[in-house]
Amino acid sequence: MSRRVVALSGGIGGAKLALGLQRVLSPGALSVVANTGDDFEHLGLAICPDLDTLLYTLAGVANPELGWGRSEESWNFMAELERLGGEGWFRLGDRDLAVHIERTRRLAAGESLSAIMGAFARQFGLDTQLLPMSDERVRTFVDTDVGTLAFQQYFVARQCAPRVRALHYEGSAAAHAAAGALAALDQPGLAAIVICPSNPYLSIDPILAIPGWRAALASRKAPLIAVSPLIGGAAVKGPTAKIMRELGVEVSALSVATHYAGLLDGFVLDETDAALAACCSVPVRITRTLMRSLEDRENLAREVLGFAAELAAPR
Numbered sequence: 158m159s160r161r162v163v164a165l166s167g168g169i170g171g172a173k174l175a176l177g178l179q180r181v182l183s184p185g186a187l188s189v190v191a192n193t194g195d196d197f198e199h200l201g202l203a204i205c206p207d208l209d210t211l212l213y214t215l216a217g218v219a220n221p222e223l224g225w226g227r228s229e230e231s232w233n234f235m236a237e238l239e240r241l242g243g244e245g246w247f248r249l250g251d252r253d254l255a256v257h258i259e260r261t262r263r264l265a266a267g268e269s270l271s272a273i274m275g276a277f278a279r280q281f282g283l284d285t286q287l288l289p290m291s292d293e294r295v296r297t298f299v300d301t302d303v304g305t306l307a308f309q310q311y312f313v314a315r316q317c318a319p320r321v322r323a324l325h326y327e328g329s330a331a332a333h334a335a336a337g338a339l340a341a342l343d344q345p346g347l348a349a350i351v352i353c354p355s356n357p358y359l360s361i362d363p364i365l366a367i368p369g370w371r372a373a374l375a376s377r378k379a380p381l382i383a384v385s386p387l388i389g390g391a392a393v394k395g396p397t398a399k400i401m402r403e404l405g406v407e408v409s410a411l412s413v414a415t416h417y418a419g420l421l422d423g424f425v426l427d428e429t430d431a432a433l434a435a436c437c438s439v440p441v442r443i444t445r446t447l448m449r450s451l452e453d454r455e456n457l458a459r460e461v462l463g464f465a466a467e468l469a470a471p472r
């Protein structure tokens with residue numbers, strides 16, 4: 158298959174489909190653009206959770222229990238840090254720590270995040286291009302009933318418990334889309350742009366908030382398809398449904414399609430939600446979107462690519 162695909166993704170949920178796409182496409186045919194709104198500086202280190210979750214998942218070394226971090230991890234650093242009275246709320250495993258330390262060193266030496274993640278991806282044996290949405294700083298903040306919280310304070314420290322009132326993506330209006338990521342959209346043979354089943358508010362909106370991304374997607378040369386992160390009005394994992402309720406949005410896959418209105422050429426719904434297809438304003442593909450096994454990921458990837466081919470075919 159010489160088809161090339163660009164996927165926009167957050168962390169855990171999106172990475173599952175990205176892995177499926179990587180496995181069914183030819184080597185090197187996938188470019189994954191990651192949300193960096195979750196990034197933050199912690200213990201003096203540059204932490205990029207979604208990029209790293211994608212890196213580890215695509216390389217087959219992700220922690221299967223946690224969804225984030227490395228497999229075969231040890232936690233000696235954290236244990237020592239906590240023994241010394243240091244911060245223990247955000248857990249960095251020993252292997253994972255090396256990635257943060259090396260990334261921080263290279264950033265300080267003037268390398269771009271795109272270049273660093275490209276080098277890491279090669280080091281981890283990936284043919285897939287792994288790209289940050291921007292090389293500039295964009296940070297997600299969550300306005301809640303207990304005040305405005307930096308993303309990881311909301312997500313990890315407070316376990317998403319505060320009620321969300323609004324989200325903002327500091328730095329997004331002035332940020333540029335990373336050049337390599339934009340170039341991926343201009344590749345010959347681009348067959349699809351896929352919005353992975355990630356949280357629309359926390360993972361995809363930070364990408365869409367960058368003007369260059371909006372413009373590039375508006376002039377796309379391939380069908381743009383989103384996969385619903387909701388199944389039967391519930392998220393497989395994470396706070397998507399809770400955030401929708403708190404923002405006063407009906408918790409339904411249809412609301413996700415509406416959220417991306419104007420951008421989409423097609424929407425993938427889970428079979429549980431087949432009845433919603435009639436109300437959707439763009440063409441719909443109904444399939445199983447729950448990704449428990451590797452086979453599920455590959456099957457969903459094939460469905461998405463088949464749907465894109467249908468949408469691209471002249472009518």
Ligand code: FO1
Binds near residue numbers: 167247248312
């Ligand atoms: N998530 C947690 O719930 N607790 C943690 O201690 C934690 C540590 C962590 C370290 C590195 C990394 O790349 C990710 C980590 N995550 C942790 C996950 C992460 O913060 C969130 O899942 C994402 O930001 C949301 O996509």
